[in-house]
Amino acid sequence: MKGTSWTQEEIDLAKKMRDSGMNSVQIGAKINRSFRAVKSMLRRKNEEGKFKKQTSQKVFERTCLCCSKPFLSLDPKRIRICVNCKSSEIFGGIYAK
Numbered sequence: 001m002k003g004t005s006w007t008q009e010e011i012d013l014a015k016k017m018r019d020s021g022m023n024s025v026q027i028g029a030k031i032n033r034s035f036r037a038v039k040s041m042l043r044r045k046n047e048e049g050k051f052k053k054q055t056s057q058k059v060f061e062r063t064c065l066c067c068s069k070p071f072l073s074l075d076p077k078r079i080r081i082c083v084n085c086k087s088s089e090i091f092g093g094i095y096a097k
């Protein structure tokens with residue numbers, strides 16, 4: 001068993017997993033640590049300011065199929081139209097799929 005010290009590899013790994021939306025329990029299971037250890041490490045790193053604040057949700061840049069302008073989509077497989085176009089499409093009945 002390892003102690004409470006974290007190797008840089010583990011920290012990077014935990015950070016990556018957290019950034020991809022995993023929670024402390026899932027991260028802990030992957031790197032064989034308790035979720036509490038993961039949580040406190042991540043919190044400590046947060047306080048040190050090494051982690052940038054990020055939204056937990058990934059966004060993808062896409063080009064709107066409608067107006068051809070780039071926009072950020074939370075789900076590139078389903079959201080292919082920007083918010084502006086989407087709302088007008090819904091009302092136009094074209095976005096029925």
Ligand SMILES: [Zn+2]
Binds near residue numbers: 086
């Ligand atoms: Zn658009």
